[in-house]
Amino acid sequence: MNRRVLILGMGGHFGSVAARAFRAAGWNVDRYHRGTDMAVAARGVRWIINAMNPPNYHDWAHQIPQITSQVLSAARDSGASVMVPANVYVYGREPSPWRADTPHHPCSRKGRIRAKMEERYREHAAEGRSVVFLRAGDFVNPESPDTLLNRVVLKNVRKGRITAMGKPEAQRVYADLADLTQVAVSLADTADSLPGLLDLGYPGTRFSFREMADELAGQLGREIAIKRFPWTALLLASPVWELARELREMRYLYDMDHRIDGTDFEALFPDFEPKTLQRLVFEHLYMRGMKVVPDHGAKMSTQTSL
Template sequence: MISNNNDRLALVVGATGGVGGAVADRLLAGGWRVRALNRDPETARRTSGRAGLEWVKGDAMIEAQVVAVAKGASLVVHGANPAGYRNWAGLQMPMLNSAIAAAKAAGARLVFPGTVYNYGPDAFPNLTEDRPQHPVTRKGAIRVQMEDALKAASDDGLKVLIVRAGDFFGPKSTTNSWMASGLVKPGRPLTSVMYPGPLAIAHSWAYLPDVAEAMVTLAERNDLGAFEIFHMAGHTVTGEALVAAFSRVAGRKVNVSRLPWFAIHAIAPFNETMREMLEMRYLWETPVLLENAKLTARLGAEPHTPIDEALRETLTGLNALPVAAPRLAA
């Protein structure tokens, strides 16, 4: 294991986001010093709701700045992601290249959250770490390019850990989350859910604190190879089961409607976020299930918060659940 002394330092790029923020929280809880890169650190300090982070000024697009703030770190967590799916082609690779350069200069391991975007239908339904990556979308092609860059950097001496999971959700979810921006209306007590796919099809969800626990627990091990990929199963549930869980947590029957894809089709030519959402429709029309045998073999068990508890924390964080919501029987 990595030393447990107070000198352990991690740099988190994207600490105001869902994955980066959850990993930062978990690192702090584990006794790490956590340095968080942000273009406006004073605003991030006031608004992030995360005490204990060492906010430093820097732009993830500027390699020299990221290299400078990574000095002394043994982990670099790359959690940066363009908001609203916008300009992936222009932002994703430059930001990742900055993180790669920073981790190399510091001699740190780079931790990266993987997605299912990398895969096309030829790999479905059961995704193991060795399934072929033949993306059918622009975002998927970019994600494959990013992982190829990480593998090339690993061949050149960088230590890399990729943890792949399903759709993220959690108490501090961002607008990049399907649950926070599609299924649920933040700031309103939950009465209905807008679901993107057929209710009978299983879909993989990943609770952010569980993902962070897996990432940090793996990163602290001393038996990792130079380039490691692990898949998390998360919560694999049908739409029907998810709506039933929402109802239990809300203490009332939650109505469900289908996402109006026809309207997204109509808006997509004029709205980049809608165009990017439309690309992802195929992931809702068939089961996409992540196999976690490699993860459980290494850790013994996957971190797994019961779904009702995970949804309750998420809805409370989104201000979408009354504080005193009654609980329906399971």
């Protein structure tokens, strides 16, 4: 059985962790180098994992369709199946829980770009080709300083506070990348046995900034305050700072309760248990060199999955 996979965007959040997970599972992992011929890179691979985004959040409207065209052309030429780590931007303000049949009503520029991208993959799947959308909420990874959780929310945790990017009580869905990429590896083993589209929602771990602050307080044994993110300052910066504009477009997601329906996922992975909020908090503190109070230390092993 062919166990070669081509990963696009291996330097990014999903791609880097996915490469590690596939290698650990015995797959041969090829890295795509941006700007080279993707069709040549895809020769002989079983899967193309498209985790590639425009560098530095630049020019999504032009680059995402271009990347999509390259992936679809390479998949047709090589016969490879395609897996895409999909997000929830396409749903806009549609009430959750979000499922594969939830209408796509994006309310942001990025959401509309992603919805058009997904439609092209759906058309590709309708031709009898295997396509997987592994759909998840915000990525978290205790190892990466560049996730929003590390870069913004937990930036000042040593000073006894976190930064809430929206309503502190809003419950949102998150995907630990070690968990999510294990799912990707499992899907790669079997999901191409039947052609067509698999749009699989990953329920992940759901919590609010308030619940995170409470869990941090319990593990650290001291009060953790919640500070609101300065969206007004970001608004002033967004005309000249692309990352600021990208964040501002997604502000609505931080103020609304949402979750991904796990029915289809649980049918495929009945024994899979995503990390709990307690575990996620512990791992993030551990990677920062911050000790938890003894009772929490007894409950959580220092043997992390990192």
